[in-house]
Amino acid sequence: MLDTILTEFPKYFPEINGALAAGVPVFARVAGLMRATPFLKRTEIPTIAKIGFAFIFTVMLCMFLKPAPPTNEVSMLYSIIVNFICGAIIGFVINCIIQAIEAGGDMINSQQGLTAATIMDPSSSSQVSIMGKIFGILAIIIFLQIGGAYWTFNAFIRSFEIFPIYSYAIPLDSIINMPYLVKITSNVLYVGLQIASPVLIATLGQDIILGVINRTAQQVPVFQMSFMFKPGLGAVILVIIMPNMLNIIEDYFLSFSNIF
Numbered sequence: 001m002l003d004t005i006l007t008e009f010p011k012y013f014p015e016i017n018g019a020l021a022a023g024v025p026v027f028a029r030v031a032g033l034m035r036a037t038p039f040l041k042r043t044e045i046p047t048i049a050k051i052g053f054a055f056i057f058t059v060m061l062c063m064f065l066k067p068a069p070p071t072n073e074v075s076m077l078y079s080i081i082v083n084f085i086c087g088a089i090i091g092f093v094i095n096c097i098i099q100a101i102e103a104g105g106d107m108i109n110s111q112q113g114l115t116a117a118t119i120m121d122p123s124s125s126s127q128v129s130i131m132g133k134i135f136g137i138l139a140i141i142i143f144l145q146i147g148g149a150y151w152t153f154n155a156f157i158r159s160f161e162i163f164p165i166y167s168y169a170i171p172l173d174s175i176i177n178m179p180y181l182v183k184i185t186s187n188v189l190y191v192g193l194q195i196a197s198p199v200l201i202a203t204l205g206q207d208i209i210l211g212v213i214n215r216t217a218q219q220v221p222v223f224q225m226s227f228m229f230k231p232g233l234g235a236v237i238l239v240i241i242m243p244n245m246l247n248i249i250e251d252y253f254l255s256f257s258n259i260f
Contacts, residue, residue, distance in 0.1 A: 025080055026061050026160075029086055031054055032089075033152075034050055034054055037090075038094060040091070061160075064157075079166055083165055093184070096188070097253065100187070102192075103188050103191070105136065106132040107192055108131045108238070109129035109131035111199055111200050142249050142253065143253055148253065194248070195245065198237055202233055203230055206233055
């Protein structure tokens with residue numbers, strides 16, 4: 001029964017069949033974007049909601065792009081795989097920008113002596129630091145607040161002009177500004193160190209002071225005092241510099257707004 005329906009459907013509804021065939025690669029590219037983009041791949045969003053959003057977004061894109069039905073020479077399986085990879089590349093670039101902020105949070109977490117205080121991150125199925133998770137969520141919020149979602153979808157729509165859905169090679173140099181991509185991936189540690197530097201300097205000064213105390217009064221339990229002071233000092237420094245840190249993160253995102 002099902003085989004008969006699949007065989008006879010294109011004969012009676014050729015336009016609908018062509019539209020469905022053209023929409024499958026578009027849906028694959030949307031699925032790749034949602035699989036790699038930080039604010040779309042989160043496990044807090046139900047799977048049925050992700051599928052529904054991907055389907056609605058695909059219908060809107062097909063109405064706007066009006067893709068032609070595939071010809072007999074086109075391999076649908078290859079087209080689906082390549083389009084999925086293309087969407088995932090765009091999401092990967094956005095994830096690299098967010099990871100730089102998370103790296104700064106990981107450094108702060110380690111310097112505050114909270115290395116053992118880790119939590120399970122359902123989105124990545126791995127143990128993450130508390131401060132790294134906080135900074136990651138903060139980075140996503142700031143990214144969306146300054147128009148990051150618009151940059152993402154604008155770059156995604158532009159990818160269809162540069163890389164049509166039935167192409168066989170992904171022109172990375174045209175889709176992504178490669179110098180900026182190299183700069184992002186190579187400077188994750190550098191940017192994270194810039195963000196964490198106030199807390200690192202403050203805790204380093206505390207270690208120096210405690211070292212001097214240990215030399216002058218060796219009976220003072222300096223080792224236990226460091227565990228007591230470091231988290232509190234780090235939290236105080238973060239509260240003081242948070243307004244300026246938010247501006248720094250926002251400027252960092254704006255500096256890479258032309259990566260696509």
